[in-house]
Amino acid sequence: MGHPGRFAVMSVLLLAATLVRPAENSSLPVATANDNRTAAGKINNKKFELHLEIREATWYPEDEGGGHRDVYAFAEAGHQPQISGPLIRVPEGTEIQAFLRNVLPIEVKVYGLHSHPGDAQESVMLAAGETRELKFVAGEAGTYLYWATTSGKPIKDRKGPETTLSGAFVVDPRGTNAHDEVFVVGLWSDAAFSQQIAWINGKSWPFTSHLSFTVGENIRWRVINASFEPHAMHLHGFFFTVAGVGDGEHYQQFSDNQKRQAVTEQIDPGHTFEMTWVPERAGNWLFHCHMLVHMSVPEALHPKEAKPVAHEMEQSGSAGMGGLVIGVTVLPREMSAPTSAVAITTAPRKLQLLISENPDKIPLYQLELNDPTSSAESSKKHAPRLLGPPIVLTRGEQTEIEVKNLTTNPTAIHWHGIELESFYDGVPGWTGSGQQTTPAIAPGASFVARMTPPRAGTFIYHTHWHDDLQLMNGLYGPLIVLEPGQTFDPEHDKVFVFSTGRYAPLGLMMLVNGVPEPDPVELKTGTRYRLRFINITTNESDLRVSFTSDELPVQWKLLARDGADLPQLSRTFSAANLALTVGSTCDVEYQSDREGYAEMQVSARSFEGLIMQPFNFVAGK
Ligand SMILES: [Cu+2]
Numbered sequence: 001m002g003h004p005g006r007f008a009v010m011s012v013l014l015l016a017a018t019l020v021r022p023a024e025n026s027s028l029p030v031a032t033a034n035d036n037r038t039a040a041g042k043i044n045n046k047k048f049e050l051h052l053e054i055r056e057a058t059w060y061p062e063d064e065g066g067g068h069r070d071v072y073a074f075a076e077a078g079h080q081p082q083i084s085g086p087l088i089r090v091p092e093g094t095e096i097q098a099f100l101r102n103v104l105p106i107e108v109k110v111y112g113l114h115s116h117p118g119d120a121q122e123s124v125m126l127a128a129g130e131t132r133e134l135k136f137v138a139g140e141a142g143t144y145l146y147w148a149t150t151s152g153k154p155i156k157d158r159k160g161p162e163t164t165l166s167g168a169f170v171v172d173p174r175g176t177n178a179h180d181e182v183f184v185v186g187l188w189s190d191a192a193f194s195q196q197i198a199w200i201n202g203k204s205w206p207f208t209s210h211l212s213f214t215v216g217e218n219i220r221w222r223v224i225n226a227s228f229e230p231h232a233m234h235l236h237g238f239f240f241t242v243a244g245v246g247d248g249e250h251y252q253q254f255s256d257n258q259k260r261q262a263v264t265e266q267i268d269p270g271h272t273f274e275m276t277w278v279p280e281r282a283g284n285w286l287f288h289c290h291m292l293v294h295m296s297v298p299e300a301l302h303p304k305e306a307k308p309v310a311h312e313m314e315q316s317g318s319a320g321m322g323g324l325v326i327g328v329t330v331l332p333r334e335m336s337a338p339t340s341a342v343a344i345t346t347a348p349r350k351l352q353l354l355i356s357e358n359p360d361k362i363p364l365y366q367l368e369l370n371d372p373t374s375s376a377e378s379s380k381k382h383a384p385r386l387l388g389p390p391i392v393l394t395r396g397e398q399t400e401i402e403v404k405n406l407t408t409n410p411t412a413i414h415w416h417g418i419e420l421e422s423f424y425d426g427v428p429g430w431t432g433s434g435q436q437t438t439p440a441i442a443p444g445a446s447f448v449a450r451m452t453p454p455r456a457g458t459f460i461y462h463t464h465w466h467d468d469l470q471l472m473n474g475l476y477g478p479l480i481v482l483e484p485g486q487t488f489d490p491e492h493d494k495v496f497v498f499s500t501g502r503y504a505p506l507g508l509m510m511l512v513n514g515v516p517e518p519d520p521v522e523l524k525t526g527t528r529y530r531l532r533f534i535n536i537t538t539n540e541s542d543l544r545v546s547f548t549s550d551e552l553p554v555q556w557k558l559l560a561r562d563g564a565d566l567p568q569l570s571r572t573f574s575a576a577n578l579a580l581t582v583g584s585t586c587d588v589e590y591q592s593d594r595e596g597y598a599e600m601q602v603s604a605r606s607f608e609g610l611i612m613q614p615f616n617f618v619a620g621k
Contacts, residue, residue, distance in 0.1 A: 031057035031081040033202030036182035040086030051077035061204040067301035071161040083202035084184035085167025102126035112146035115139040141173040142251025143272040156269040166226030180220040187227035195300040198323030205325035232290040232582040240277035261564035266581035279330040283422020288325035290583030292538040297322035348398035357407035364473040385514030386501035388477025410440040417459035420451040457563030458532040458585040524620035540604035547576035549598040560587040
């Protein structure tokens with residue numbers, strides 16, 4: 001973007017940067033970022049022919065003036081290497097003839113270049129310099145990937161230069177003309193696994209592609225995880241429909257009654273999913289991994305010691321973000337109406353969220369909610385917890401929340417899962433529109449967020465000034481939206497927020513409702529409870545919640561995911577064992593008719609052992 005004159009200057013600068021590339025990389029081609037919009041190869045008489053090479057390349061995850069790594073990459077013969085690798089995209093049943101050439105000085109194993117569903121273990125081994133010819137038929141329609149390893153490790157254990165050896169493999173149903181976007185998600189790591197660079201289609205934010213859509217457009221995205229860790233892909237401002245999922249070999253296109261609504265979808269290494277959504281509101285939005293480690297400025301490219309000033313200051317407008325983040329601009333359908341002006345019929349409900357700071361204390365941040373319409377005591381006086389008070393809103397009610405920053409750092413609050421106007425979504429320098437983006441809330445300043453939540457459910461408010469200081473020190477809380485006429489009843493409505501906190505002097509811990517060792521909760525037999533679970537940990541994408549009574553697993557009924565009610569058919573009883581990825585919520589219903597002890601167990605990969613939330617069931621009535 002920008003005007004043509006400036007672009008010309010930029011090109012000259014890029015050319016200059018190319019010419020003065022450091023000597024050790026001078027012989028390597030530069031890998032280009034693959035937007036996965038153009039399929040590689042050629043189709044002759046319904047036969048698809050592709051010449052793929054595996055080469056060394058220099059990769060710039062940001063711009064070509066920034067940091068770089070020497071890596072391995074796929075290339076279509078005669079073209080620059082690409083990260084992710086050349087897009088293979090053919091209709092079902094196409095005969096594929098692929099020539100694979102290993103230009104590396106070491107042997108390589110290539111996976112996924114076969115008919116689907118196939119054998120996940122099937123690979124093609126190529127010695128240094130070897131060329132192989134593969135012939136197969138494109139199998140079932142779906143979203144797949146191909147990838148390679150030089151270490152012989154599975155996809156979840158690759159590291160170093162081999163991590164960029166991955167490409168998308170899409171098989172379209174016969175007779176369709178797909179209009180979609182394909183995102184290959186990756187992680188580079190050094191050999192010691194101590195540094196990571198998270199990327200999407202070969203780039204790290206803010207150098208990832210910036211997509212543009214129009215209000216009302218039908219959007220379809222295919223997401224492929226070619227990295228060694230799971231991701232929790234979160235869309236701001238809108239629910240999306242999960243339309244299909246795959247494990248790399250098998251792909252399941254969901255029927256209408258299998259489709260589910262989400263704002264965050266977990267994707268394991270080697271897996272894929274397909275999502276559809278319709279943007280209803282104009283403005284700037286984000287699609288990103290909710291794991292802090294994958295959405296922060298990569299230290300591998302910006303060593304902390306070299307830059308004492310926080311990155312958020314330097315990269316104005318990116319709020320400390322980097323890595324696995326995509327920017328989306330939704331344009332209004334009519335250029336004359338930038339935002340939908342909702343007629344104000346009543347005075348909005350006004351709330352105030354105060355954020356204050358207690359240096360050298362737990363919690364470092366203290367959040368307090370002032371609600372002039374409520375007679376309830378201020379939420380201020382409770383035991384030290386790394387957790388903000390619940391904010392309870394009503395569906396359809398216009399609400400203004402003034403966030404007042406009494407700390408010494410800038411901040412911003414994101415209303416996670418709430419469908420609101422972009423300007424109030426809370427990403428400084430990004431949300432809003434080209435004319436006016438959301439400001440960071442400076443120390444001493446306030447920001448009024450306006451929203452009229454269109455659905456009742458369990459949501460989250462949290463800092464989007466994503467340095468670990470704020471997210472690990474309690475700058476988050478539950479956001480609950482009730483149906484009109486309902487009042488929040490803490491006797492029957494129990495909220496459990498799982499987070500990661502610097503609970504000094506004990507260090508980094510997993511917390512339940514802001515403490516590492518939660519007190520027992522007393523419940524009554526014969527009484528129906530709604531339990532609301534929220535995962536706002538920094539990185540625990542594989543968090544699990546289970547519930548046992550007298551050491552036996554119990555059954556509970558799933559009610560909602562991410563704040564969206566499940567379809568009546570899916571509201572079934574199931575064993576109380578739930579996967580809850582970062583940035584997702586779940587509501588269940590539970591009732592016990594037995595007196596005695598019960599407990600909820602919360603586990604996550606990076607924390608040894610479990611956190612227990614004890615319950616005592618006493619006779620009801
Ligand atoms: Cu991630």
